[in-house]
Amino acid sequence: MFRDEQEFVRWLQRQTPRAHPSVRLGIGDDAALVGVAPGHELILTTDLSIEGVHFTRALHPARSVGHRALARSLSDIAAMGGTPRFALVSLAISKRTTRAWVQEFYGGIRALARQFGVALIGGDTAVVPGGTTIDVVAVGEVERGRALLRSGARPGDQVFASGRLGLSALGLRLMKSRTGRGEPAGQCAAIKVHLFPEPQCALGRYLSEKRLASALIDISDGLSTDLGHLVEASGVGARLWEQLIPRPKVQGSRQLPGVDMLQLALHGGEDYQLLFSVPPHKVSLLPRKFRGAPLRRIGEIRAAKGLFLVRADGKEEALHPAGYDHFRNWAARIGSRRTGP
Numbered sequence: 001m002f003r004d005e006q007e008f009v010r011w012l013q014r015q016t017p018r019a020h021p022s023v024r025l026g027i028g029d030d031a032a033l034v035g036v037a038p039g040h041e042l043i044l045t046t047d048l049s050i051e052g053v054h055f056t057r058a059l060h061p062a063r064s065v066g067h068r069a070l071a072r073s074l075s076d077i078a079a080m081g082g083t084p085r086f087a088l089v090s091l092a093i094s095k096r097t098t099r100a101w102v103q104e105f106y107g108g109i110r111a112l113a114r115q116f117g118v119a120l121i122g123g124d125t126a127v128v129p130g131g132t133t134i135d136v137v138a139v140g141e142v143e144r145g146r147a148l149l150r151s152g153a154r155p156g157d158q159v160f161a162s163g164r165l166g167l168s169a170l171g172l173r174l175m176k177s178r179t180g181r182g183e184p185a186g187q188c189a190a191i192k193v194h195l196f197p198e199p200q201c202a203l204g205r206y207l208s209e210k211r212l213a214s215a216l217i218d219i220s221d222g223l224s225t226d227l228g229h230l231v232e233a234s235g236v237g238a239r240l241w242e243q244l245i246p247r248p249k250v251q252g253s254r255q256l257p258g259v260d261m262l263q264l265a266l267h268g269g270e271d272y273q274l275l276f277s278v279p280p281h282k283v284s285l286l287p288r289k290f291r292g293a294p295l296r297r298i299g300e301i302r303a304a305k306g307l308f309l310v311r312a313d314g315k316e317e318a319l320h321p322a323g324y325d326h327f328r329n330w331a332a333r334i335g336s337r338r339t340g341p
Helices: 005-015 062-078 099-115 167-176 185-195 201-209 223-234 261-267 280-285 326-337
Strands: 023-025 040-050 083-094 119-128 133-143 158-162 215-219 237-241 273-278 293-302 306-310 316-318
Touching: 040 062, 062 083, 062 099, 062 133, 062 185, 062 201, 062 215, 083 099, 083 201, 099 119, 119 133, 167 185, 167 261, 201 273, 215 223, 223 237, 223 261, 223 273, 223 293, 223 306, 273 280
Parallel strands: 083 119, 237 306
Antiparallel strands: 040 133, 083 133, 158 273, 158 293, 215 273, 237 293, 306 316
């Protein structure tokens, strides 16, 4: 570990030189100073990554922990149609953490920050007796009046999703079962998607700039849960077609007994793809692919509230949000411990 906080700060300053033109004062003072482009609004978001909840040291290398911690916040900015600019990283480090782990952790953050042109401008640090907790505050910008919200979907809008859903959940399952090494390439790709997810910032900006989407959200908690958030904010409902949902498609899937790819696509989280609604008259303007990633129509917005899934045989059934929810999962754990009414 570092001898003291000053040594850590000096090391961090060397790792994150101030190169961003909008950063007037970065790491090392009481706070950072940055400039904002004229005619733009700030997007502010924060995400926690907690050891034992969002990552474990047995499964997630330190570089992946750093990458994933920043990716979560960058995906939130993508979901607003914005451009990420700055990040502040606060780290409550477990006292059992080694200096090598911290260096690899920041290596993961720095690599993703460079990829997206994000400047690391500050944060805070503490050493704690329990597990490690990371808090990333990301700052983005969007042209005034162009931010995409969850609340703009209207009846008749078509529902689209980018990429393929459920890959991250499949990757995690493969990691837990200790398969993937020496397995078909598609399975190894699923593990990579889980360890190093790719925020869809360019697609978010494209949808905003072209004014194609009426509502937008990123898929972090799972398709069923995040679509539930979108329709609730918009005061509408939606239905999805089972056959159109882009589930994991990997070679060697027969070697995965008990894995329901549709359930992973519907409820698996941490895909960080984008889910959005498009007015009917703009559907023809949407490309089939964006930078090589498919943009698939998977459903439609309806006036009647609630989520529904249309099965392959045409039967329609209620779709209950079953992705990740911290409060629901916590309540379930507490309930399982009760011995009385």
